[in-house]
Amino acid sequence: MTPGLASDSTHFSQIAQTVRTLAPGEWDAWFRALEVAFGGTGEPPEARQLWHDLTEVDRAQGVWEGAVPVAGSGAFSLRMTVPGGAVVPVAGVTMVGVLPTHRRRGLLTAMMRRQLDDIRARGEALAVLTASEPAICGRFGYGLGTLRVSLDIESRRLSLPAPPADGARLRLADPAESGPACEELYAARVPLRPGMLERRPGWERLPLLDGPAHRDGASPLQVVLAEDGRSGRLLGYARYQVKDESTGRSAAGVVLVRDVEALSPQVYARLWSYLLEIDLTDRVKAGSRPVDDPLFHLVSDTRRLNPELGDSLYVRLVEVGTALRLREYAAPVEVVLEVADEFCPWNAGRWKLQAGGPGKEATCLPTTAAAELALTVRELGSAYLGGMTLAALGAAGRVTELRGGALAEASRAFASDVAPWLPHGF
Structure with missing residues (x-):
């Protein structure tokens, strides 16, 4: 689930429904109600298991009619970089939804009220979320704090000048085996950009989700490592998939980029050069990149990146x-x-x-x-x-x-x- 806020009104219900914390054994029914609130499409088994394992039960709440959950919300105990490089505790608001049969009864307002009170009691000065409906989260004091840019790159219609020699060599690796080294590099990058999240234990599994439902006809997840040619030290990595979209006699594939991280501008350029030149492909897609991504200044023709701007993180000051x-x-x-x-x-x-x-x-x-x-x-x-x-x-x-x-x-x-x-x- 990529959770956000599903709709409700600000009027409290006169029905005897109360917000309470999730009890042991209620997770499956609670999560299924949230899936229905978000349209009814179930999560793939591996993703469902991950969200189960990451759920902080004492921060998960809901509204029940008898034994049936009709609304739910949760929060993760996250740490996020703020301007200046400090990594501070934040509440990651998530999995907020109300069944369509129970909208406009004030359930959402009741849950958000209890949740913000709880966040304050825990000593977290900030709450953040991604929004399915931004107009709703604005009612509760969340403001749009970050943007993202999606890229649909016509890779055969642009070039990226060869980066200076950096002593790095590229090597394909197993995503799981290379995961710990990639996480160590990611952790070094976190303090350098506001909004980045420190990955707490268990969260390292998120970028490696790779079941059939996450592929949509593409290849299994692949990772290319950039390593120092002498010491073998990891200098950067890119995770991606390749999807064959060939028609007729011409080969036309798309590279689906999941992550690109590097310790230097030279290695960053080297990794993007690799992604743009993969054989039998003519497009590269990246779903979420920073709006000041250096790639805009590396390629020969910025228009061929086909950037599309979107909203991303919403920020709420709980203690001003x-x-x-x-x-x-x-x-x-x-x-x-x-x-x-x-x-x-x-x-x-x-x-x-x-x-x-x-x-x-x-x-x-x-x-x-x-x-x-x-x-x-x-x-x-x-x-x-x-x-x-x-x-x-x-x-x-x-x-x-x-x-x-x-x-x-x-x-x-x-x-x-x-x-x-x-x-x-x-």
Whole structure:
């Protein structure tokens, strides 16, 4: 499942239904109800087993009618990179849905209310999710924090200049056997980009899912490693599949890219050169890449990448003061924020944010000083990882400047040199 939020209304039910934590033995029925809420298509067995094993039962909740679950939600205890490179605890909200027979009874609101209270009680200042319906998660204070770009590359109609010699050699390897080394390299990359997720124990299985249902007619998962020619040290890797789409007499296959990670620009270019030149293929597809992916500047013809922009991670500040202290700021800032938050009223009010710039600790405390910017917690979520600027939100009328120059000052401070990116769903 790539979970998000399925719909409901904000009116609480008059029916005697309550939100409670999942009990032992209820997972199968609970998960099946969520599958139905998301359209009824069941997960493949290997994916279902993975979600079963990763589910944190004490963070899974639902609504039952007798013994029948009619709504459910969950959260994962994740760790995510924030601007400045700190990797901090976040609640990964997931598997949120209501059966179509029980919509518009307030069940979703009741679950989100209990969940945010629980997140706060656990001391997590941030919650994140991917959204099936963004308009719904916005009601609960989640703002669009990261974008992604999908690529459908006409590989035979562009070229990638040969990268400089890097001492690396390429080798095909078994995905499972190479998994630990790839995970070690991935972990080294996590602090370098806001939005990236540290893979806690068990999550290393997610990028290796490779049952028949995950192939859709493509090859089994393949992995190419870039290793130092002398030491054998892993310098980068790419995971992919190849799908034959030949018609008539011409061979036309597509390379389906799942992951590309590298420790240097040279190795990154080398791996993409490999992917673009695989025999008997004329297209390369990558479903989710950062919006500032270096590939845009490596190829001879950017148009042949056929990029398509999409939304990705939604961010919610559960504790405004703590969340704003966790990250660094790109420029010195001193600003009083008037924050509106109807769903988590403990956040509402004025907050004075002070930071000295990169490498400096920030403070954010309640204040009675005059407000200089007015916004809701949703806008703070959008700007938090540095992917959406406060200036752009102001231009949309979603941030109000109450002191001249405050918006530009804060917007510069919240920015990130590297675009935030969510590497995989949860």
